[in-house]
Amino acid sequence: MPVVDLLALVLMLTGAAFFFAGTVGLLRFPDVYCRLHALTKVDNLGLGFVLAGLALRSGLLTVALKLLLIWLLVLLASTTACHLSARAARHLGVEPWRRA
Amino acid sequence: MTLTLWYALTGVALLVVGVYGLVSRVHVLRQIMAVNIVGAGVFLVLVAGAHRRPSGAIDPVPHAMVLTGIVVAVSATAVALAFARRLRADADERTDGAAREDEARAG
């Protein structure tokens, strides 16, 4: 296996690991605010790794640029969605979780 | 089992689930979603069948048919939802009216 492909594989597996962590967080964290952390931060990073791996594998600059654009858009969208979810939760009166 | 067969059978399964849901569920939003699931199943059968060319390319005709089908389904769904909203709004209006009459009678 060429080095580039190996590197791409490592990157994508790393990304998958982040997604896994994010999903565990989504399922295990105690309240909506914590879960949003897990979803947005971790998954965005995971997506970044996966896309980096894909860009490497394609070996084309245009594809890499498109993937970068997609990542930036997802970052933007998930940030906004996270903010709106948190705001809606607060609007509904959901109290942040505190260690009992 | 081929890719075609697997996804076509998945489509049939979706169809069965959707039809069952359409007939057994009463809320209109649920029924509208059930019809859309039936549609997804039918579209899957169509496109799965397009994946059998010996050359490995796809048969574009079912793809075009499904594209048309999706647009038609969205149109019908939008009209159904507009009707559902209208029924709700009418019901609310009537409740409001009744409440106002009650107030008038009390006052």
Next chain:
Amino acid sequence: MARRERTRPVPADAPWIVWTVVLPLLAAPVAFVLGRRGLAPFAAASSLGVAASVAALAWQVAAQGVQRHRLGGWGAPLGIELHADGLSVLMLVMTAVTGVVVSLHAHGTFGLGGHETREPSGRARFWPLWLFLWGGLNAVFLSADLFNLFVSLELVTLSAVALVALAATRVAVAAALQYLLAAMLGSLLYLLGVALVYATEGTLSLDELARGAPHASVAPPALALLTIGLALKTALFPLHFWLPPAHANAPTPVSALLSGLVVKASFYVLWRLWFQAFPGVAPFEASMLLAVLGTGAIVWGSVQALQATRLKSLVAYSTVAQLGYLFLVFPLVGGPGGLAAWQACAVFAVSHAFAKAAFFMAAGNIRLAAGHDRIADLDGIGARLPRSFFAVGLASVALMGLPPSGTFVAKWMMMRAALESGQAWLMVVMLLGGLFSAGYCFRVLARAFTPPTDTPLQPVPGSLDAAALALAVIALATGLFVAPALDLLAIGAPDVAGLGQDGPR
């Protein structure tokens, strides 16, 4: 290039087959953009234009035989073809005649404001939807392609549903919603049937399917799905649950269009598929099942009509019953006298369209005048509303199947075919159905002979009465035009049971 070879030389005369579809589809968006401005002359001009194009096409078919048009210049199977034979033309004429007269009624009705619809701008809403519906109906009757029929039927369904909701009452919108969901499910089942056909035959063209030998293991389930989907859209008992509320609560002209024309469109497709695209695929038992369901429709619909408390409900249930006749013909077409049964079905569909639309318009006029349509409270209505009541009477005669109506001729042809093929029970069903329809029609007619009440009546605009009367007269007179209709039907008629020897192909 290959395409140029396949393109036929340009015919000397205009392709009216295209214009019958294009004109209404072009007029509809224009009517929508116009809004209320100049709508009346535009609507009149476009109705007459569409009717004229239908007449021109009918003349072309009568003079030159079957007309075809390769849309996009490709021809089947890659492209879509339009195809006009005698049956298509008869359906187009049925639509045009009913459509023009009902348009007149609609123009009066939707101009009233407040009575039938909540708002005065009803005309501005009615016209675009009706023109779309008309274009969709014409497209269905001319299409020779399985998938194109799906899209055309969707155009018909969606505009029909929207027209029902024009009544803007809560019951009407609820009925429209139920109608829409049932029709969507019907379309999707039909589309699955199309998928199964295409997956083994590799073509969507009805002509090519008729020529090919269908793949034995797939064609019956495919035809079953196509049939169930279309039966749901045609409201065949017991899949009729959506029809009575939708047809009874729509604005009157819409009820007339729906009961007279829209249910015929999906039936027409079923008819074409069974006897032209897939002849001999369905086992005899399947056609028997359809006839049994048709019998169920006649009995159930009639019993409901006999019990209906509202006049428009009565007429709607009568539609459920009368649609049953169309299905009685299926086991007859394969047997001796099959061609006559096939022709009788088409004649029945046409005369029922006229009679039912006239009945609905007359019933709507009575409702408009009395402010309600409770049958029990319509005492002495015959003396007080003579014109509307006369229209009800004429339409009743046609519905009951008395001479000289086309229904009479059609039933007579059907009964003869039933006797010839040794299925006398179908004749009994038809006679029974006639008695039933006489029963529920007399429930209305009897109100003429009860002492008049002195509740005030609203005036009915003359155009509304004129429309109902005109179509009722046409319905009654159809029997006189059966001979030319049969000549027309022979053009391109399918080879049912090897008996369709007449008719140049």
Next chain:
Amino acid sequence: MTAILWAFDVVLAVTLVALAAGVLATASLFRSIVLFIVFGLTMSIAWARLDAVDLGLVEAAVGAGLTGALLLNTLGHMRSQAEFTPEPSHGPGGRLALALAAGTAGLAIGAAVWAWPDAFAGLGDRVDTHLAESGAQNPVTAVLLNFRAYDTLLEIGVLVVAVVAVWALSPMRGRVLDADPPGLVLAGFVHLLVPVVVLVAGYLLWMGTDAPGGAFQAGAVLAAAGVLLLITGRVAPPQLQAIVERGAVVLGLVAFLAVGVAVMAGGHAFLELPDAWATTLILLLESLLTISIAIVLVILFAGGRTDAAHPPEDAAP
């Protein structure tokens, strides 16, 4: 590798069926709609797996995105009473009979599918033969705008009918949209995103003749931008009072008909695109269709007129 792909196919199919069942079985309507959106997105993965990228794009934008937004918007209107009303249903016996009937029918259809020949060209070979004459390199676009353009024409008619149907309903009192003020983050997001979305739509439209994409994909993406502007209150819901608005709705349909009829003057069949002009005409039609489709979808989302006499009652203070 094939084993992994098979595992993927199995997981995808099971997920799809489970999501569909979840949509219909979940008690809360809100959850059910969210599952429905997830179902649509999963469907678009299935489309990609079946090499139907065109459909994947449409499904994600229209099937999941727009339909989901529509459902949520409608639920917002119904929330007052509908959400937790128990759904009366058939008795257990009736449901069992229903399930048996649906299952039997499914088995019969499955058996028919099972009997399909493994190798089958359909009309694919004919499309390939004539692709060069069609004026489009993307075979799906060639079918939609040339070989079977008549279907597409009627389909645009269906879209316009849907708009007329929604518009023909009498005006509705009360709110059309949640009148919650958007807030800085959302407003900034929309500000940034809308130009990008317009760019992407243009790209999809331009690419559509050669690669996956085209009028529907571009129109759906553009409509998403419109819906964003609508829910953030940047633009008011179209009321279709102005002739220009109504004209934009029917633009695609009328242009399609006009092109179809115009070529007939040159001795061609209806909708026959002359080879030399095919690419130009397809691009022209697709551009106009994109505009109409986007506007139609936005109007369908807004879902009818509001009564000017009754301004939204629950506008934010």
